[in-house]
Amino acid sequence: RLLEADSKSMRSMNGSRRNSGSSLVSSSSASSNLSHLEEDTWILWGRIVNEWDEWRKKKEKLLKELIRKGIPHHFRAIVWQLLCSATDMPVKNQYSELLKMSSPCEKLIRRDIARTYPEHEFFKGQDSLGQEVLFNVMKAYSLVDREVGYCQGSAFIVGLLLMQMPEEEAFCVFVRLMQEYRLRELFKPSMAELGLCIYQFEYLLQEQLPELNIHFRSQSFLTSMYASSWFLTLFLTTFPLPVATRVFDIFMYEGLEIVFRVGMALLQVNQAELIQLDMEGMSQ
Amino acid sequence: LYLLQSSDFLFKFLVIGNAGTGKSCLLHQFIEKKFKDDSNHTIGVEFGSKIINVGGKYVKLQIWDTAGQERFRSVTRSYYRGAAGALLVYDITSRETYNALTNWLTDARMLASQNIVIILCGNKKDLDADREVTFLEASRFAQENELMFLETSALTGENVEEAFVQCARKILNKIESGELDPERMGSGIQYGDAALRQLRSPRRAQAESAQECGC
Numbered sequence: 143r144l145l146e147a148d149s150k151s152m153r154s155m156n157g158s159r160r161n162s163g164s165s166l167v168s169s170s171s172a173s174s175n176l177s178h179l180e181e182d183t184w185i186l187w188g189r190i191v192n193e194w195d196e197w198r199k200k201k202e203k204l205l206k207e208l209i210r211k212g213i214p215h216h217f218r219a220i221v222w223q224l225l226c227s228a229t230d231m232p233v234k235n236q237y238s239e240l241l242k243m244s245s246p247c248e249k250l251i252r253r254d255i256a257r258t259y260p261e262h263e264f265f266k267g268q269d270s271l272g273q274e275v276l277f278n279v280m281k282a283y284s285l286v287d288r289e290v291g292y293c294q295g296s297a298f299i300v301g302l303l304l305m306q307m308p309e310e311e312a313f314c315v316f317v318r319l320m321q322e323y324r325l326r327e328l329f330k331p332s333m334a335e336l337g338l339c340i341y342q343f344e345y346l347l348q349e350q351l352p353e354l355n356i357h358f359r360s361q362s363f364l365t366s367m368y369a370s371s372w373f374l375t376l377f378l379t380t381f382p383l384p385v386a387t388r389v390f391d392i393f394m395y396e397g398l399e400i401v402f403r404v405g406m407a408l409l410q411v412n413q414a415e416l417i418q419l420d421m422e423g424m425s426q
Numbered sequence: 427l428y429l430l431q432s433s434d435f436l437f438k439f440l441v442i443g444n445a446g447t448g449k450s451c452l453l454h455q456f457i458e459k460k461f462k463d464d465s466n467h468t469i470g471v472e473f474g475s476k477i478i479n480v481g482g483k484y485v486k487l488q489i490w491d492t493a494g495q496e497r498f499r500s501v502t503r504s505y506y507r508g509a510a511g512a513l514l515v516y517d518i519t520s521r522e523t524y525n526a527l528t529n530w531l532t533d534a535r536m537l538a539s540q541n542i543v544i545i546l547c548g549n550k551k552d553l554d555a556d557r558e559v560t561f562l563e564a565s566r567f568a569q570e571n572e573l574m575f576l577e578t579s580a581l582t583g584e585n586v587e588e589a590f591v592q593c594a595r596k597i598l599n600k601i602e603s604g605e606l607d608p609e610r611m612g613s614g615i616q617y618g619d620a621a622l623r624q625l626r627s628p629r630r631a632q633a634e635s636a637q638e639c640g641c
Binding site: 250253254257258259260261293294295297298330331332333336337364366367370371374375379421422425 | 445446463464465466467469470471473475488493494495496497498500501504505
């Protein structure tokens with residue numbers, strides 16, 4: 143159901159790869175003419191946040207369902223932090239110190255800052271606040287995790303966090319995501335985990351959509367060609383931001399598995415069309 | 427409806443080189459004739475294609491634009507196979523990107539087809555004031571390594587089309603001289619739809635080429 147809803151909203155936004163300066167209004171939450179419903183949603187989410195431990199322990203199933211329906215925009219910052227237990231992290235106190243240090247990755251990071259959400263209002267312009275805080279968080283992370291340092295792709299994730307919350311909080315959430323959500327493994331220099339994800343995805347494809355898999359093979363259309371960025375940016379460079387943010391909501395609760403689910407759904411919905419195309423058509 | 431241009435050949439091309447040298451911008455400038463300064467950095471691989479006329483032959487270039495960061499090589503290397511041509515890009519304002527060329531070159535020669543034709547592109551020619559690599563130095567490197575060489579600007583468009591066309595022309599020459607055999611597996615060359623028709627029925631070729639735009 144969720145996947146259908148997602149692919150529908152994806153279709154309705156077909157074409158525009160990224161809405162510039164898009165507001166992150168949850169695409170499925172109540173529309174304006176249903177304001178009382180919206181109010182109910184807010185009251186409900188207010189309660190969830192206040193009684194977090196209880197919800198997390200005793201109402202897991204309902205919470206999961208609600209998150210799949212989309213976290214209301216105004217609650218995202220706090221709910222994301224709660225979901226990955228990023229409140230009260232000791233590393234937060236180091237943040238300002240980290241910013242004073244210099245990192246061997248600075249040049250690399252700098253090179254990508256202006257090329258991360260360049261069409262988004264917050265990140266537009268060389269001296270924008272967005273670019274400054276994005277650089278700060280990427281640099282701070284490269285200092286606490288020397289092995290990973292900086293990896294292309296991760297700035298899109300941090301950028302999304304920064305659209306929702308201040309830099310210290312975004313930093314803590316990112317540290318958690320790297321440690322607890324397989325992201326650190328994905329971004330390590332060997333990128334072996336990405337290879338594993340691609341392998342797993344390919345196996346799923348073979349099992350779930352055998353005809354499409356045969357077609358891809360006959361066209362030498364490798365899984366990594368289209369799915370690498372799905373995993374490395376959690377669809378943030380694939381879908382328009384409002385849709386990608388919905389996927390991210392679910393990622394925060396369910397983890398990397400959602401990339402497999404959404405990816406598979408995306409291929410399934412477009413299967414008939416894809417089978418008609420050659421390698422080049424599919425790449426586009 | 428749009429007119430389908432038929433082609434005589436299809437060449438697989440790579441665009442490789444360090445991060446931030448302007449690979450995607452070169453590709454965009456070549457295809458759209460515009461400078462794009464507001465695109466995301468490339469994750470994994472992206473694609474573009476364009477049909478060009480080289481000495482009366484229509485060649486379709488299928489271009490693979492790759493992520494530049496070192497650790498992505500493990501991912502992008504798998505796309506090298508069967509490439510007929512490559513743009514090897516460095517940034518004239520960054521010696522670091524120039525110093526990395528040997529590594530890129532080794533990868534390309536080892537993993538793509540043996541006869542891959544490579545053109546070295548010193549990009550960001552418009553930023554001459556910040557230049558760190560001289561034309562002379564780079565052209566010597568190109569000569570030593572049997573590469574073609576141009577300085578390009580994805581911003582102004584200078585030499586961008588030329589880079590792709592020169593590389594394609596050299597491949598065509600090699601085909602005509604027999605040095606390259608399009609029929610060999612992994613050559614990175616395929617016959618296009620127009621050429622295929624000719625191969626199938628040489629006598630009808632003329633009649634068909636008259637209506638090659640019908641779709």
